[in-house]
Amino acid sequence: MQKTEILESLREAYGEELAALGEKNRDIVVLDADLSSSTKTDIFGKKFPERFYNMGIAEQSMVTAAAGLSLAGKTVFASTFAVFLSNTYNVIRQSVCYNEVPVNFVVTHAGISLGEDGPTHQILEDVGIMSGLPNMKVIVPVDSIETRRVIDYLAVKKKNPYYVRLTREKFPVLNEESYEFKEGKSVTFRDGNDITIMAYGIMVSFALKAAEALKSKNIDARVINMSSIKPIDRDAIIKAARDTGKIVTAEEHSIYNGLGSRVSEIVSEEYPVPVKRIGMPDIFGKSGKGMELFDYFHIGISDIEKITENFYREEFK
């Protein structure tokens, strides 16, 4: 963990990978809703203008057209900011999920790390919204490398729609170039048997740093990347419950309906152990520097460290 931290943009990785895939796969079409220079689908759009549709500030139109293109056999990627895709919940529900068409929604600028644009844009409920839809699968890549592998995976036409959640900020690269994404599988980044921290997105990096700090307090924390939120790696959750007896979840999302909820549900059913959820407590975000807001909302590295330590030392009857 002591090697120099490399930061890379997940959305740039998305745009570049999509453009590279478009070369080989002529069935790929891409839609955006006037945010292509931010979501980075413009890289594809400039290379393949005939297969790129800028639908304007009209997300419902984008989603329905994406559904139609997918029904017609195309491999479809549709992008906008996470918050704006949620404008179209019932359109996704009927025209995509109920229709059983494999539209790939790759959204960017999710969560508080979006920063200065503030609470109107910082969606913190989307993982829950999308996970609740039948047929929909939900992936939150942890870094630029996982983003590329997820996009490669989705470029081979699937049966289901996917929601891939990306962010604005550059995040530390955690995976090796050889990493291969496996749907429904988690990746253990740090082994440990005292307590488990399950996280996705930037919170995995934070958890790893918190785990390093906990080491000096003789707490050996396991840190797992739960990028595949739906389907989720039940086995890894149950194993963590058995091995470590307590689980902390950490997510850049509301504590409702996200990873914390899923982990709690699964351990309740399979192997009840105490779970501590770290996330946004049913509140909106705040304008500010994206990476400073985690400390502001007490979900930063030192908060994860403190909460995990206290939770570890807490006695449950």
Add this chain to the structure above:
Amino acid sequence: MEAYSLNDLKPLAKEVRKKIIEMVYTAKSGHPGGSLSITDVLTVLYFKEMNIDPKNPSDPNRDILVMSKGHASPALYAVLSLRGYFSEDLLSGFRNKNSDLEGHVHRGIPGVESSTGSLGQGLGVAIGFALAAKLDHNPKRIYAILGDGEMEEGNIWESMLAASKYHLDNLTAIVDRNMIQLDGFTENIMPLGDISEKARAFGWNTIIINGHDFNEIINAIETAKSVKNRPTMIVANTVKGKGVSYMENNPKYHGAPPKNEEEYIRALNDIEAM
């Protein structure tokens, strides 16, 4: 492909109307009004105009129809079964838990291209089909059937902008202008005014027809095929509940079946006498 002539259409449409009444009466639920108003348009499309083969419903060259007003499922299901996509016997299962004929248009049924029911989505889906056909240089035609009340949905107008931007001359939208929605008359609930004029302002070619006149329906669909660079919107002036005297122009029958045996028989007799 079987060839149907103009003379076949009238008896076929009668048959469709009877099936609609039978379906909603058997189910004791459903939407007869908007099914009866769009019957003639659907009959023309499926029996005369569309390039389709019920024996090969996934033919990549087939014409596509998206029934955006998904509550008119009885009309679409009746037409599809009479056209040979599935057995007419299945119609009696409409809205029954043991049947695939869901209350609103459901994609699992042979011949159905997209699930609909929550309004305002079908035009956008049709646009997706039309974009794909353009990309593939496939001359197939794409149709979207819209309700007039449905045009109050914002997605319709977003999609109209998109169809115009992409010069989708392979797309024809047909509006079932029956002037009635669930709560009452469209011009009282949310005035739509001159839909054709609005569509023209959005860059569409428009045609206004009597939606119960087979010749006018055929001519409008044929004209749309020859228009270049623009999508066409056909505003079909129709009568909600067409063919059943007590249902005609009565908002009550937007979503209610014949109340009793007497109303049921009267409906079938009215249709027979058309």
